[in-house]
Amino acid sequence: MSYDVIIGLEVHVQLQTQTKIFCGCSTAFNPDHPNVQTCPVCLGLPGALPVLNRHGFQLAVKTALGLNCQIASFTKWDRKQYFYPDLPKGYQISQFDLPFSHDGHVDVETTSESGDKSIRRVRILRAHMEEDAGKNMHDESGRGRDSKVDLNRAGTPLVEIVTQPDLRSAEEARRFLEELKLLLTYLGVSDCNMQEGSLRCDANVNLHIHQPDGSRVATPIVEVKNLNSFRFTEQAILFEVQRQWDEFQRTGIKLGDKGGHKATRGYNPDRGETYILREKEEAADYRYFPDPDLVPVLVTETQLAAIRSEMCEPPAPRRERFHADYQLTPYDAAVIIDQGRLFADYFEAVAKTCGDGKQAANWITQDVLRETKQRDQSIAEFAIRPEVLGTLLGQINQKRITIKSAREVFGDLLTEFDETAAIPAASRIDEIVTTKGLAIVEDTGAIDAAITAVLGRNAKAVADFKEGNQKAIGALIGQVMREVKGADPQTVREKIIAAMQ
Numbered sequence: 001m002s003y004d005v006i007i008g009l010e011v012h013v014q015l016q017t018q019t020k021i022f023c024g025c026s027t028a029f030n031p032d033h034p035n036v037q038t039c040p041v042c043l044g045l046p047g048a049l050p051v052l053n054r055h056g057f058q059l060a061v062k063t064a065l066g067l068n069c070q071i072a073s074f075t076k077w078d079r080k081q082y083f084y085p086d087l088p089k090g091y092q093i094s095q096f097d098l099p100f101s102h103d104g105h106v107d108v109e110t111t112s113e114s115g116d117k118s119i120r121r122v123r124i125l126r127a128h129m130e131e132d133a134g135k136n137m138h139d140e141s142g143r144g145r146d147s148k149v150d151l152n153r154a155g156t157p158l159v160e161i162v163t164q165p166d167l168r169s170a171e172e173a174r175r176f177l178e179e180l181k182l183l184l185t186y187l188g189v190s191d192c193n194m195q196e197g198s199l200r201c202d203a204n205v206n207l208h209i210h211q212p213d214g215s216r217v218a219t220p221i222v223e224v225k226n227l228n229s230f231r232f233t234e235q236a237i238l239f240e241v242q243r244q245w246d247e248f249q250r251t252g253i254k255l256g257d258k259g260g261h262k263a264t265r266g267y268n269p270d271r272g273e274t275y276i277l278r279e280k281e282e283a284a285d286y287r288y289f290p291d292p293d294l295v296p297v298l299v300t301e302t303q304l305a306a307i308r309s310e311m312c313e314p315p316a317p318r319r320e321r322f323h324a325d326y327q328l329t330p331y332d333a334a335v336i337i338d339q340g341r342l343f344a345d346y347f348e349a350v351a352k353t354c355g356d357g358k359q360a361a362n363w364i365t366q367d368v369l370r371e372t373k374q375r376d377q378s379i380a381e382f383a384i385r386p387e388v389l390g391t392l393l394g395q396i397n398q399k400r401i402t403i404k405s406a407r408e409v410f411g412d413l414l415t416e417f418d419e420t421a422a423i424p425a426a427s428r429i430d431e432i433v434t435t436k437g438l439a440i441v442e443d444t445g446a447i448d449a450a451i452t453a454v455l456g457r458n459a460k461a462v463a464d465f466k467e468g469n470q471k472a473i474g475a476l477i478g479q480v481m482r483e484v485k486g487a488d489p490q491t492v493r494e495k496i497i498a499a500m501q
């Protein structure tokens with residue numbers, strides 16, 4: 001018997017607003033000072049009136065457009081009633097039957113075990129907006145008598161993104177989350193800081209098992225709640241797949257059988273296991289009804305166009321364009337785009353200045369990435385600004401300096417920054433090239449003279465080379481290059497071989 005893994009995700013994303021969704025309280029992460037960012041609205045005091053945060057709604061629309069969703073022209077707010085200590089109103093303001101957006105997709109590239117790349121299109125069922133709840137903090141002494149509630153987070157704007165069950169492995173689920181995080185940070189709608197709970201994931205997992213008689217059966221669906229890291233999501237799904245397979249072989253219980261209800265589980269990262277939270281998950285009755293305190297939202301084509309015009313290019317089309325505009329390999333385009341928007345902007349500025357996308361990509365994916373990693377810097381903090389690197393690489397293209405000399409200048413610019421903390425200007429390049437005599441020497445007379453001198457001093461190396469020891473020429477080239485800085489090594493090599501004939 002074989003099986004398919006069926007996974008759908010629900011992701012809650014905190015939008016990056018200054019203030020909460022229905023009041024003016026700050027959304028800053030402030031766990032050391034609980035309950036200071038509150039007011040009658042987010043405390044749920046009687047008579048308080050919520051007012052929609054316009055900027056928050058615009059960020060939500062941007063998010064949905066990035067997910068290729070349809071935006072509803074009419075959307076409304078609903079009360080989802082349930083009791084929990086971190087929800088003082090007794091209901092959450094959310095969206096029920098008319099979410100502000102629906103029917104989108106995210107394409108995720110995955111690599112199979114055999115190394116084949118493929119694209120999985122993950123359909124987005126809906127994305128709706130809602131307010132976050134507060135946070136319960138339970139006594140960690142284990143005596144269990146000191147639970148506290150922090151309502152600083154209550155009323156933070158969220159977008160809940162619900163996928164269709166289109167993911168087929170734990171790795172695909174992780175890749176989807178990585179691509180989603182990249183998209184949301186590109187669009188500037190969320191910081192996606194998982195430690196601070198800005199992105200939280202629930203995973204619905206079950207198996208479709210192929211029976212020997214050709215029929216297929218499904219195992220009971222399990223929803224693993226509140227996964228707060230990509231790695232935990234992947235691990236929890238891997239565990240669930242194995243657990244459901246073992247259980248099916250042991251009991252034969254299918255979805256819909258007695259004992260085959262949908263269940264809710266948590267994930268314990270220390271044990272690497274999921275554990276049961278609620279066994280028999282009935283369709284919860286939240287008694288949704290339209291919130292009478294809030295007016296519906298109408299979205300016009302003009303407003304949509306305005307939001308679209310403010311959006312940057314999302315990562316997926318930008319990868320395609322880097323491939324088309326700069327002839328980058330899909331691999332290089334992905335490496336650059338996946339470093340984030342500012343990094344990709346840096347690449348484009350360098351490529352435009354030097355006029356050679358491939359050269360720019362080589363330097364940026366190797367030298368720049370290595371230096372920023374070593375220095376633990378973001379690309380915005382990196383001392384060599386894109387116009388400076390672009391100018392330097394342009395000099396290689398124009399055959400004014402060799403790649404080796406350009407590396408020397410690159411290193412010198414960084415050393416100068418380390419010593420002076422001054423961001424180097426492009427004019428420093430010519431100064432260093434002149435001072436160090438790095439300009440490519442076209443004067444073949446100087447090269448010829450150096451070769452004659454070097455060959456005269458190295459009779460043994462010359463003899464070795466003539467006897468077939470190819471390596472002997474390396475030392476000769478090195479000596480000539482030291483005498484004539486900036487000589488093109490390929491030219492020197494050819495001239496030495498000619499001189500020894």
Ligand code: ZN
Nearest residue numbers: 023025039042
């Ligand atoms: Zn408030």
Ligand code: MN
Nearest residue numbers: 012094130160
């Ligand atoms: Mn929700």
